[in-house]
Amino acid sequence: MNYYIKADQFLLENEENTADYLCVENGRFGTFVETVPPDAKVMDWSGFTIAPGLFDTHIHGLKGSDVMDGDPDGIQAMSEVLLSLGVTRFLPTTLTSDKEALDRALISVVEAVEKGLSGAQSEGIFLEGPYFTEKHKGAQNPDYFRDPSRQEFDHWQELAGNMIVKIALAPERAGSEEFIRYVSSTGVLASIAHTDASHDCCILAVDAGARNYVHLFNGMSGLHHREPGVAGAALTDKRAFAELICDGYHVHPDIAKLALHVKDDKLVLITDCMQAGLMPDGDYHLGEFPVVMQGGVARTETGSLAGSTLKLIDGVKNLHVWSDKSLAEVWHRGSLSPAVSLGRDADLGSIKAGKLADYVVLNKDLEVQTTAVAGEIKYEKEG
The missing domain is CATH 3.20.20.140 (Metal-dependent hydrolases)
Known part of the structure; x- marks a missing residue:
């Protein structure tokens, strides 16, 4: 499933991105873009932070x-x-x-x-x-x-x-x-x-x-x-x-x-x-x-x-x-x-284009709301 992620901020290796959409393609992170196509699927986590798994x-x-x-x-x-x-x-x-x-x-x-x-x-x-x-x-x-x-x-x-x-x-x-x-x-x-x-x-x-x-x-x-x-x-x-x-x-x-x-x-x-x-x-x-x-x-x-x-x-x-x-x-x-x-950083460990889309959605108290593995949402907090 291909989609875009919108959030208040993304925890990146050397910076925090707070404005753009992050593309997820075929289970991997894509690039950040300012706008998305009209028919695009968007995971809107406004108010939340996206961090690597x-x-x-x-x-x-x-x-x-x-x-x-x-x-x-x-x-x-x-x-x-x-x-x-x-x-x-x-x-x-x-x-x-x-x-x-x-x-x-x-x-x-x-x-x-x-x-x-x-x-x-x-x-x-x-x-x-x-x-x-x-x-x-x-x-x-x-x-x-x-x-x-x-x-x-x-x-x-x-x-x-x-x-x-x-x-x-x-x-x-x-x-x-x-x-x-x-x-x-x-x-x-x-x-x-x-x-x-x-x-x-x-x-x-x-x-x-x-x-x-x-x-x-x-x-x-x-x-x-x-x-x-x-x-x-x-x-x-x-x-x-x-x-x-x-x-x-x-x-x-x-x-x-x-x-x-x-x-x-x-x-x-x-x-x-x-x-x-x-x-x-x-x-x-x-x-x-x-x-x-x-x-x-x-x-x-x-x-x-x-x-x-x-x-x-x-x-x-x-x-x-x-x-x-x-x-x-x-x-x-x-x-x-x-x-x-472990020599696995080409695929894992950070939000970067080409890496597997493992990520966590955090609220303002840094509590886990959602977890995705290779782009697939595997956990969502109840309530």
């Missing part, structure tokens, strides 16, 4: 579903719910577990995608683990930690039909540099996570091809003026992206503001959301771990943060309030930066 590259679960359940219906449910949150693309994310559980999780994502997701679309799978170290394990199970294995990864990639596009590991583990070189050569985004590596070890990992740090400041050695650690390497190395969870619990607002200032367009907003997202306080699981959520904060029995219950759009709103950056700039940290990190 958000892209959550790190999400374990939502509203009772968990990727590690190994249930294709759970992936479908996540896909549908994400639309109401302004997310049009996501990476179903695994946890460290035994081989059988990881096999099931990968197969379930493949089955769901092959059947066809009705909501937000999966752009691949994020394999978080199992190649971590114990000191900063977070909610990852150390019983399954081990050195990276190319053979094991190849098995999982074959099982996933080459859908694994991102993998996280601790670079101090034996064989990590060689492993990073290998997966990077296949187009997979090698990421650094749950690690006590030194600054120099991280730089060597980036030299080998790692280009992302997972949930900055969490699951990693902190910043010290004589040993910058993983956090210091993530902040100072301009070659690498860094993920950030902007819920106010994982990272202090002033540190989030600092990260945005330093990393700029290499900052990727994520949720790390688990199954308790959009659910009431109570008892849940993150993989094999029992989790208690109180006041919207999920923790393991030992008190460690267990993922988050954050909505990505709330992370955008939080960082916009905490920083001195425009809404458009901060919004693109949740849409364009994720796409760039």
Whole structure:
């Protein structure tokens, strides 16, 4: 369906357009025009803002579903719910577990995608683990930690039909540099996570091809003026992206503001959301771990943060309030930066001619009214 969009403003990469009509042709954004043909179909969202669809590259679960359940219906449910949150693309994310559980999780994502997701679309799978170290394990199970294995990864990639596009590991583990070189050569985004590596070890990992740090400041050695650690390497190395969870619990607002200032367009907003997202306080699981959520904060029995219950759009709103950056700039940290990190920015991440027409209609309170995927309206808020 071809049509035009009229709105009060459009959040573009480097500006805000407030006057013209935006053409949508064959599921992709066209150009802005001042007038439209008399018989043209116009989506008139006067009074609203049009923003690019958000892209959550790190999400374990939502509203009772968990990727590690190994249930294709759970992936479908996540896909549908994400639309109401302004997310049009996501990476179903695994946890460290035994081989059988990881096999099931990968197969379930493949089955769901092959059947066809009705909501937000999966752009691949994020394999978080199992190649971590114990000191900063977070909610990852150390019983399954081990050195990276190319053979094991190849098995999982074959099982996933080459859908694994991102993998996280601790670079101090034996064989990590060689492993990073290998997966990077296949187009997979090698990421650094749950690690006590030194600054120099991280730089060597980036030299080998790692280009992302997972949930900055969490699951990693902190910043010290004589040993910058993983956090210091993530902040100072301009070659690498860094993920950030902007819920106010994982990272202090002033540190989030600092990260945005330093990393700029290499900052990727994520949720790390688990199954308790959009659910009431109570008892849940993150993989094999029992989790208690109180006041919207999920923790393991030992008190460690267990993922988050954050909505990505709330992370955008939080960082916009905490920083001195425009809404458009901060919004693109949740849409364009994720796409760039995965090499998908030719099609995704911003409102630009030729890209897939993923967009969100926002009211003045930045609440999602409508969400479209590849030009097709998939969600409309009731009332």
